[in-house]
Amino acid sequence: MHKTAGYHRIHAEGRAHQLRRRVALEAARLISEHGIRDFQLAKRKAARHVGVSDEGYLPRNREIEEALREHQRLFRAEEQFRALQTRREAARDAMRFLDRFEPRLVGPVLEGTADAHSPVNLHVFDDSPEAVAGYLHDHGIAFETRAHTFRLDRERSAAFPVLRFNADGFAMDVAVFPLDALRQAPLDRTGERPQQRASLASLEVLLDDAG
Numbered sequence: 001m002h003k004t005a006g007y008h009r010i011h012a013e014g015r016a017h018q019l020r021r022r023v024a025l026e027a028a029r030l031i032s033e034h035g036i037r038d039f040q041l042a043k044r045k046a047a048r049h050v051g052v053s054d055e056g057y058l059p060r061n062r063e064i065e066e067a068l069r070e071h072q073r074l075f076r077a078e079e080q081f082r083a084l085q086t087r088r089e090a091a092r093d094a095m096r097f098l099d100r101f102e103p104r105l106v107g108p109v110l111e112g113t114a115d116a117h118s119p120v121n122l123h124v125f126d127d128s129p130e131a132v133a134g135y136l137h138d139h140g141i142a143f144e145t146r147a148h149t150f151r152l153d154r155e156r157s158a159a160f161p162v163l164r165f166n167a168d169g170f171a172m173d174v175a176v177f178p179l180d181a182l183r184q185a186p187l188d189r190t191g192e193r194p195q196q197r198a199s200l201a202s203l204e205v206l207l208d209d210a211g
Contacts, residue, residue, distance in 0.1 A: 026045075027042040027064045028067035028070070030042045032075075083118070084115070088207055091105050103124050104124075111196060119173045120172050121175070122172065123175050124175070125178065127178050136165065141165050
């Protein structure tokens with residue numbers, strides 16, 4: 001009896017793993033090929049496509065990120081590398097322009113998963129978001145302002161303005177944080193750890209190493 005119960009438990013765990021894997025791979029394909037930027041949206045679409053409705057069979061964001069790296073490596077290696085490098089170069093130019101606001105590169109362009117659909121995500125820091133908006137306005141840069149909610153840690157969330165504009169054909173999403181937020185980054189899209197942030201100097205090292 002105990003052996004039978006153990007077999008069924010192992011079988012169920014194996015099926016759950018297989019379904020999570022299928023959903024993660026399909027979500028990675030949707031992100032890579034259709035430019036879906038929201039992991040949760042990609043996960044829901046992938047689950048419907050695979051025919052999964054049980055929440056217990058949905059992959060974690062970390063599994064989707066791993067599947068995305070695998071998909072890019074197998075199917076889009078050269079194309080993805082070019083898209084990544086051009087976006088890192090665009091980020092370097094934008095960070096030089098925004099230098100007075102202590103810019104930091106975050107997201108897929110830093111992490112290495114950016115593709116042709118990816119914007120350049122920057123964090124800048126000033127106790128007055130209007131100062132950043134005014135700086136863009138004074139330089140003739142048209143932008144849109146959106147509020148985006150960031151998870152500060154596992155218990156707290158807060159909304160901050162994000163200024164969106166185009167620079168030399170690349171989409172820029174610039175989130176404006178108060179100066180003291182330089183000390184601690186919000187959680188990354190897996191929700192498990194603080195976002196990686198890179199200064200201009202660190203980004204230049206990445207570009208030099210790739211060159």
